[in-house]
Amino acid sequence: MSETRYRAAIVGTGAIAAAHAQALKDHQDRIRLTAVVDVDAGRARTFAGAWDARAVPDLAALLHEGVDLVHLCTPPSTHTPLALQCLRAGVNVLVEKPPTLSLAELDTLAGASRETGASRETGASRGTGASRGTGASRGTGASRGTGPFVATVFQHRFGAGAIRLREMAAAGELGRSLLATCETQWYRDAAYFEVPWRGRWETEGGGPTMGHGIHQFDLLLSVLGPWEQVTAVAARRGREVDTEDVSMALVTFADGTLASVVNSVVSPRQTSRLRFDFEHATVELDHLYGYRDADWTVTPVPGHSAVAARWAADPSEAESGHTEQLAAVLDALDAGTPPPVTLEETRRTMEFVAALYASAFTGAPVRSGEIGPGSPFAARMDGTGAPWTPVRAR
Secondary structure (H helix, E strand, C coil), rough: CCCCCEEEEEEEECCHHHHHHHHHHHCCCCCCEEECCCHHHHHHHHHHHHCCEEECCCHHHHHHHHCCCEEECCCHHHHHHHHHHHHHCCCCECCCCCCEEEEEHHHHHHHHHHHHHHHHHHHHHHCCCCCCHHHHHHHHHHHHHCCCCEEECCCHHHHHHHHHHHHHHCCCCCCCCCCCCCCEECCHHHHHCCCCCCCHHHHHHHCCHHHHHHHHHHHHHHHCCCCEEEEEEEEECCCCCCCCCCCEEEEEECCCCCEEEEEEEEEEEEEEEEEEEECCEEEEEEEECCCCHHHHHECCCCCHHHHHHHHCCCCCCCCCCHHHHHHHHCCCCCCCCCCCCCCCHHHHHHHHHHHHHHHHHHHHCCCCCCCCCCCHHHCCCCCCCCCCCCCCCC
């Protein structure tokens, strides 16, 4: 266990911020929530009081005072400018999904991270030290490596079942991967979309593909590895929004695995389901917003009972969530290595999102690597435009 006490701040005190605050509390021996920022000063004070922190006027003041890790829990359109501000101050960032509105924005963040890291290395070689008040100035893990870093919150990667599945697949214990399904069928009513930034390409970046299903298919991608081709459809079936409210995709992976992906916010019986059919077993997960070992089912092929025994050999009571990912982030900061999920890993998932939209809106399959810097789908997830007419003024 690390003896370092990192200083954390939460920027944005909407609903998801409580999950971040709880994760920080769960690791209070390693990191402490010291400050909170929100555009609504009253809400910031209330949240700060509930979690034993201080309300700070804005991000600039926070960065001037010094912090080691900023949790960005603000609306998606603010992620890139706020993350850039943190990077330029030499501060690590843990950003909620979707991390950016587009591939182009993600690449901007990656470039800024490289530039600030190189600048800090140069400064260190001259004996100039790190930015004001960061962990680097106190000799914490943040001073090692090239940082500062940006990590994306894809917490379902860090549940015990997902880790076990990836380990078993990598070791060949499940045989070849053959087929997979990924379903995020959630329900969000009209009132949910009354929040001004929701359901708009300019402020949310997309519909359930970008903001809801991304958790499940990121987990799918983390298990199955590189994808090769996406053929998709998207539609606006039940919500008066600019974005889609349903999407479906057929995906081919580099190893030949075929998969289907469904994303919805119009499904009254909500579920988050993943199914992986391997040569030696079917592995299934059925949950909603977080899973435990009890939410997984393993069905071995006759003659492969060892698969079920291996799965049950190391049980866990932990729920997938922010606490588990924060532990991995802190381990990485201690070691001076990029915390998960890195921008490089995030890009594979975000490219999948862009490819799904590109295929849905052009009617053609999209291959990995096809969406280059000049593609309209790199600049905006709706690219050349959704096939339906916007329902409200831009």
